[in-house]
Amino acid sequence: MPVTVIVGAQWGDEGKGKVVDLLGDEAQVVVRYQGGNNAGHTIENERGRFALHLVPSGICNPDTTAIIGNGVVIDPSALRAEIDELESRGVSTANLKISGNAHLIMPYHILLDKVREMSLGNKKIGTTRRGIGPAYADKAARVGIRMQDLLDEKIFHQKVQAAMRSKSDILRLVYDQNVAGLEVECDRYLQMAETLRPYIADTSLLLWQAVAAGRSVLFEGAQGTMLDIDHGTYPFVTSSNPVAGFACVGSGIGPTAIDEVWGICKAYCTRVGEGPFPTELLDDTGRRLRDVGHEYGTTTGRERRCGWLDLVALRYAVRVNGMTGLCITKLDVLNDLDEIEVCTGYVSGGQSYDEMPPHQSDFHHAQPLYQSLPGWKADISGVRRWEDLPAEARGYLDFVAESAGCPVVLVSVGPRREETVRVR
Numbered sequence: 464m465p466v467t468v469i470v471g472a473q474w475g476d477e478g479k480g481k482v483v484d485l486l487g488d489e490a491q492v493v494v495r496y497q498g499g500n501n502a503g504h505t506i507e508n509e510r511g512r513f514a515l516h517l518v519p520s521g522i523c524n525p526d527t528t529a530i531i532g533n534g535v536v537i538d539p540s541a542l543r544a545e546i547d548e549l550e551s552r553g554v555s556t557a558n559l560k561i562s563g564n565a566h567l568i569m570p571y572h573i574l575l576d577k578v579r580e581m582s583l584g585n586k587k588i589g590t591t592r593r594g595i596g597p598a599y600a601d602k603a604a605r606v607g608i609r610m611q612d613l614l615d616e617k618i619f620h621q622k623v624q625a626a627m628r629s630k631s632d633i634l635r636l637v638y639d640q641n642v643a644g645l646e647v648e649c650d651r652y653l654q655m656a657e658t659l660r661p662y663i664a665d666t667s668l669l670l671w672q673a674v675a676a677g678r679s680v681l682f683e684g685a686q687g688t689m690l691d692i693d694h695g696t697y698p699f700v701t702s703s704n705p706v707a708g709f710a711c712v713g714s715g716i717g718p719t720a721i722d723e724v725w726g727i728c729k730a731y732c733t734r735v736g737e738g739p740f741p742t743e744l745l746d747d748t749g750r751r752l753r754d755v756g757h758e759y760g761t762t763t764g765r766e767r768r769c770g771w772l773d774l775v776a777l778r779y780a781v782r783v784n785g786m787t788g789l790c791i792t793k794l795d796v797l798n799d800l801d802e803i804e805v806c807t808g809y810v811s812g813g814q815s816y817d818e819m820p821p822h823q824s825d826f827h828h829a830q831p832l833y834q835s836l837p838g839w840k841a842d843i844s845g846v847r848r849w850e851d852l853p854a855e856a857r858g859y860l861d862f863v864a865e866s867a868g869c870p871v872v873l874v875s876v877g878p879r880r881e882e883t884v885r886v887r
């Protein structure tokens with residue numbers, strides 16, 4: 464297995480965790496390159512069910528090195544809790560390595576995230592309120608605090624105090640918050656330093672050595688293409704870049720090292736939070752997709768908005784990520800349907816589109832054009848080979864691949880590892 468990036472092809476929650484866990488068996492290194500503990504990967508294996516928010520999915524494999532790259536923002540207490548949970552259930556974290564250049568989510572970032580969202584009222588972005596956006600904002604403003612700062616008490620205090628001054632003013636004067644306890648909370652972070660110290664490493668160098676030695680490396684994207692801060696539905700996006708290109712930036716490796724980009728895509732669509740979603744179904748079919756697919760957030764428990772597969776958005780995701788393969792997940796959720804609709808184009812402002820409308824207003828008003836395909840009306844969760852899938856299911860997958868301009872390399876027919884059809 465070469466160097467592969469796994470990227471969400473939709474609005475996140477595509478089932479990336481399962482695919483990464485599965486491929487992680489073959490990978491010697493698994494890397495997270497962006498996002499924070501707003502990601503939620505659920506994986507199931509012989510040890511049980513794990514909801515991972517920061518730690519790469521490959522952690523369950525004792526022979527895999529799990530790297531949290533510089534592009535990730537880290538809440539140390541959330542990371543500590545996740546490590547403790549894994550260890551307590553018999554999963555060793557000895558192979559976890561964290562970039563010293565990864566930025567920290569500080570207590571004031573979390574507070575700012577909450578009060579900003581509240582003050583936006585019905586214009587809110589729908590963030591998870593975990594401080595991720597404000598942490599990335601401070602990184603860009605060059606007042607961020609990095610993982611390596613935890614290792615030097617003096618530097619840490621200097622940096623926190625400098626950052627606190629302006630943050631306290633904003634929180635007090637703009638948002639009318641009591642900031643008395645914030646400094647104490649920041650000090651609490653230092654106590655975490657001792658326990659996280661063994662995990663901090665030069666992860667860029669580690670990765671370079673792994674690639675040079677011909678090891679298999681898997682980059683695990685969080686969220687999805689349509690939530691990318693540059694290429695998604697701005698401003699209803701995450702505050703980082705889930706697209707495959709950022710795997711290089713967020714880990715410290717060059718683009719020429721990457722061999723494959725696999726996009727994970729559900730057989731239908733979901734979206735959490737606010738923002739445009741042309742194929743959203745507010746009717747019984749939408750509720751049925753939510754119930755059968757258990758479409759509730761791993762991290763927040765929030766109800767996901769559900770709809771038909773959007774092939775315009777998928778074609779776009781194939782393009783901006785340079786995808787070489789598609790992994791279609793949750794095909795089994797469509798088992799009972801007589802007819803399955805797929806969106807092949809939009810109409811907006813009297814104009815029709817078969818590519819993403821470049822202007823956001825046109826996308827906000829996009830009305831989907833559907834094509835109806837026959838359902839298979841059979842339980843496919845036991846199928847393991849492409850040729851054993853019902854003809855209608857193969858027809859559906861072929862249609863998706865053809866429209867998206869990318870071959871299907873893997874089909875997931877259930878949450879468990881073995882409930883998978885490998886095409887390649």
Ligand code: GDP
Binds near residue numbers: 502503505792
């Ligand atoms: P991620 O963030 O992209 O990993 O997505 P989630 O953690 O939200 O995972 C999607 C959920 O669907 C998890 O509960 C998985 O166990 C489950 N899941 C993954 N693949 C399949 C599948 O093919 N069929 C079904 N029914 N469930 C799946």
